[in-house]
Amino acid sequence: MDRLTAAAGDDAAHEHAGTPALEVHRLGYSYPDGHRALHDVDLRVEPGERVALLGPNGAGKTTLALHLNGVLHGQTGRISVGGLKLTERNLHEIRRRVGMVFQDPDDQLFMPTVAEDVAFGPANFGLHGAALRRRIDEALEAVGMSEFGERSPLHLSGGQRKRVALATVLACDPEILVLDEPSANLEPVARRELAELLLGLNRTMLMVTHDLPYVLQLCPRSVLVDGGTVVADRPTRELLADTELLAAHRLELPYGFRLD
Amino acid sequence: MSAGHATLLHRPGGSPVHLAAPEVKIVAAFLTVLCVVATPRHVFWAFGGYLLLLFGVSAVAGVPARWVAKRLLIEVPFVVLALLLPFTAGGEQVAVLGLPLSVEGLLAGWNILAKGTLGLATSLLLAATTAPNDLLLGMQRLRTPQLIITISSLMLRYVELIVAEAGRMRIARISRGHDPRFLWQAGATARSVGSLFIRSYERGERVHLAMLARGWTGTMPEAQRRRPAPAWSRTRTWLLGLSPVGTSAVLLGVALWTA
Numbered sequence: 001m002d003r004l005t006a007a008a009g010d011d012a013a014h015e016h017a018g019t020p021a022l023e024v025h026r027l028g029y030s031y032p033d034g035h036r037a038l039h040d041v042d043l044r045v046e047p048g049e050r051v052a053l054l055g056p057n058g059a060g061k062t063t064l065a066l067h068l069n070g071v072l073h074g075q076t077g078r079i080s081v082g083g084l085k086l087t088e089r090n091l092h093e094i095r096r097r098v099g100m101v102f103q104d105p106d107d108q109l110f111m112p113t114v115a116e117d118v119a120f121g122p123a124n125f126g127l128h129g130a131a132l133r134r135r136i137d138e139a140l141e142a143v144g145m146s147e148f149g150e151r152s153p154l155h156l157s158g159g160q161r162k163r164v165a166l167a168t169v170l171a172c173d174p175e176i177l178v179l180d181e182p183s184a185n186l187e188p189v190a191r192r193e194l195a196e197l198l199l200g201l202n203r204t205m206l207m208v209t210h211d212l213p214y215v216l217q218l219c220p221r222s223v224l225v226d227g228g229t230v231v232a233d234r235p236t237r238e239l240l241a242d243t244e245l246l247a248a249h250r251l252e253l254p255y256g257f258r259l260d
Numbered sequence: 261m262s263a264g265h266a267t268l269l270h271r272p273g274g275s276p277v278h279l280a281a282p283e284v285k286i287v288a289a290f291l292t293v294l295c296v297v298a299t300p301r302h303v304f305w306a307f308g309g310y311l312l313l314l315f316g317v318s319a320v321a322g323v324p325a326r327w328v329a330k331r332l333l334i335e336v337p338f339v340v341l342a343l344l345l346p347f348t349a350g351g352e353q354v355a356v357l358g359l360p361l362s363v364e365g366l367l368a369g370w371n372i373l374a375k376g377t378l379g380l381a382t383s384l385l386l387a388a389t390t391a392p393n394d395l396l397l398g399m400q401r402l403r404t405p406q407l408i409i410t411i412s413s414l415m416l417r418y419v420e421l422i423v424a425e426a427g428r429m430r431i432a433r434i435s436r437g438h439d440p441r442f443l444w445q446a447g448a449t450a451r452s453v454g455s456l457f458i459r460s461y462e463r464g465e466r467v468h469l470a471m472l473a474r475g476w477t478g479t480m481p482e483a484q485r486r487r488p489a490p491a492w493s494r495t496r497t498w499l500l501g502l503s504p505v506g507t508s509a510v511l512l513g514v515a516l517w518t519a
Contacts, residue, residue: 069473092475100473107466110417112393124475154420
């Protein structure tokens with residue numbers, strides 16, 4: 001439990017003093033049809049930081065996220081995670097270090113039971129026996145789903161599925177969590193519970209989202225991406241208060257919100 | 261693993277048939293179907309024997325004949341063909357209730373009907389007494405290639421999701437005035453089957469990406485698999501489980517002998 005929640009944030013900072021948790025340097029990518037999705041993207045995330053990745057639909061946010069664990073390969077530029085460069089040879093270790101939580105939990109949860117699904121990642125990374133079982137228990141406990149190990153993911157509510165999806169990634173003990181639209185399709189209470197859970201994890205996080213109030217609550221720093229490049233990189237409150245900047249990139253705070 | 265999927269065909273229970281090892285039941289069902297298929301079509305009594313055997317097994321398993329009969333309706337589209345054959349096939353004719361029917365067609369139709377029904381009933385009994393996950397486990401113990409196990413388990417996991425998606429698409433169509441009872445609106449149903457395929461395909465891609473992201477290298481981790489049963493109980497279950505197949509084999513042997 002403590003290993004999963006408390007450790008990563010503080011210890012990682014001591015371990016790799018000066019080494020960023022994530023470093024993206026001049027990353028460029030074009031889709032096979034020639035559409036240019038990313039262009040010279042630079043991004044540096046320090047250990048323990050929680051950073052939001054904002055931008056309109058089609059800005060390249062998800063494309064960028066899929067580069068971080070080598071699912072997509074940038075044609076130019078480089079990425080390193082905790083000082084380890086992303087190469088074909090390091091791919092397995094990079095995927096352990098970068099925990100991706102996908103938008104639709106049904107894409108992520110594919111095993112017959114919750115426990116088997118949580119076991120899938122760490123087993124792929126070589127854990128077995130008692131150590132694997134302990135890891136499953138810790139991950140399920142961290143998201144408050146210990147009771148549900150033997151249940152089928154099909155029979156859980158949306159919020160529970162989201163938490164289990166998070167557990168499947170936590171179980172791999174990643175150094176950085178990448179979350180794609182974590183608050184999508186959640187009812188208000190489940191949304192708040194997830195926020196509290198994420199804050200309690202105390203891990204390095206990169207969060208792709210449109211949910212600006214959520215960003216304000218969770219991420220001290222925000223990076224605005226549009227047209228495949230980084231347009232702004234500022235403290236969240238400051239960025240969200242810049243209505244002109246938001247409007248220029250098809251973002252706006254929900255009705256009734258004001259930050260200035 | 262038992263608390264897995266919602267099960268359309270599985271009837272949980274504690275009968276000896278339910279408790280038999282899944283691999284034994286798979287082999288027994290497969291061999292029984294082989295016996296049925298190998299039986300010459302004109303040895304009518306042998307099919308009666310197989311039917312009695314299936315009744316016996318379903319009685320032991322506590323699966324009502326009505327339950328099986330209702331699910332046998334799925335073979336109706338194939339039976340239509342069997343019913344047409346006596347009218348369409350050529351050769352020697354015989355008059356039944358004043359209708360001239362082809363003898364060859366009657367036999368061919370009977371062949372499809374009898375073997376199809378018996379084969380389907382056998383599979384239904386297997387499905388009724390074995391949970392989907394246990395079927396997978398049985399296949400695994402029978403050394404089925406890992407890839408097939410993986411594909412089957414993914415299919416089990418997602419079939420409900422796809423059925424639910426099809427249901428939502430249907431409701432959305434109906435809400436916009438679609439009425440599939442009219443033949444000229446069948447096109448919309450067909451197109452939504454197409455788009456369902458695309459959606460399922462795309463979901464498959466996303467699932468694959470999510471698996472890669474968690475370090476998948478092409479083989480399922482073995483850590484969660486159950487241990488095989490001890491050897492002494494295995495011999496006994498094999499002997500017990502294959503006893504109906506023995507009966508089928510005797511039926512087949514006599515049928516071939518007398519044919």
